[in-house]
Amino acid sequence: MATALAGLFSLRWTNPPTLHPLPDHISRSYVSTPGGPLELLYASPSQKSNAENKKYPVLFVHGGYGRATVWLEWMTVLSQKHNFPCYAISLRGHGASYDPGYFSTLFSTTTAAMMDDLVAAIHEVEIREGQKCILAGHSAGGGMVQGVLDQNLAVARALVLVAAIPNFGSMGIYSNWFRLDPWFLVRSCFHLQHPRSPLSHPSLVHRAFFSAECPMSVAEDFSHWMPKYESVRWPGGMASRFVDVHRVLANILGGGDGGRIKVLIMAGEKDKMVSLDLVTQTAAEYRQGVSESKGSEDRGIEMTITPGAGHHLQNDVQRDEGAEQLAAFLERL
Structure with missing residues (x-):
């Protein structure tokens, strides 16, 4: 009950864009869309590349x-250590992107509206880089990157699914969440069906998103920067x-011309959601x-x-190991 009361007082009905601090090697710009501007982060490679060695x-x-900004740590490892140009988008209502209102x-x-945002970001990156990009999506974002390819809205160089909603749907994820949090529905009624009720307190965020080894301070900071509603x-x-x-x-390059399809499916060992x-x-x-x-045994699916990592393996204490797993896959491309 104490958690439910504390969560009730933390709920908000406005969600102004927020500017999360960035390290020096990562810059912020915006993608124009009919609804409003979308935050786009860019981590430049640590070394200049030419046409022969450009990644x-x-x-x-x-x-x-x-x-x-949930990707800052992985963007840093990939760009500064492995020389990959990295981008990250905030969809509408998230991060420093525009807020449509409660x-x-x-x-x-x-989902279609969110995919419009993603397609706009993909086109922006393709224009800047002059080539197709690797799409990497986490959780519902992992479902979306599959969706834009399924609907022929984009073509990807490779696909990375990070604790992603499976192609067969999210019902198993919600079943896991209800088992993890038996007070889920009761608390939601107490919170007047506010959408952030299941994550209205840092302890709930920690339980759902992180491993037991992760300090509560990580979940508290994560909660501070979360959207106020979803x-x-x-x-x-x-x-x-x-x-x-x-x-x-x-719609993965190489998939239709005899080349080796490249899909990486990443999981956290202690993920209680996916x-x-x-x-x-x-x-x-x-x-x-x-x-x-x-008809090939060389499937290209890894x-x-x-x-030890939880659902947010890119932010958990094991994040560096996950980043190196991703880097090893990207290097093989």
Whole structure:
């Protein structure tokens, strides 16, 4: 009850854009869209490259209650240590991007609307870099990167799914969440159905997003920068099977011309939301999709597990290990 009361007093009905501090090697700009400006972060490679050794750009996409800055640590490792140009987008209502307002966010911001933001970011990166990018999405953002490929809205150099909503939908994730938090529905009623009720207190954020080894201070800082509310229609649009893996694979460069498809599926060993059984099933379905479409044993579908990490493996105490797992995959491209 104490957590529910504390959470009630933390709930807000306005969500002004917030400027998270950035390290010197990461800059902030904006992508223009019909609705408003979207925050785009850029981490420049530590060394200048020429046409012969230029590496593929990576575009990171956050999940629910995320923002572009959840990727700062991984962007730093990839750009400064491994020389990859890295970008991260804040979708509408997140980070320093424009806020549509409480009711518009909750009831009018659909999965399709969020995908419009993502497509705008993809086009911006392609213009800046002069080539297709690697798409990397976390949680609901991982569902979205699959969605834009499935609907032929973009073409990717490679695909990275980080504790992502599976291609077969998010119902298993919500089942895990309800088991993790038995007071979920009761607290939500007490909080007048406010969408941030399940994450209204740092202890709830810590339990859902991080490992037991992660200090509570990390969850407290993470909570401070979270959006004050979230769309209920965005993740809801991915509740059941929402993409066909064959269409997703067909829009990864190399997938249709005899080349080796490249998909990395990343998991946190202690993720209580996107549990290992869901991640393993995702990998199995993508491998089956490659086998059916290419008839090849050289499937190009890889899976990594970060030992001890929770759902936000890019922010948990094991984040450097996860970053190196991703870097090893990218180097093989």
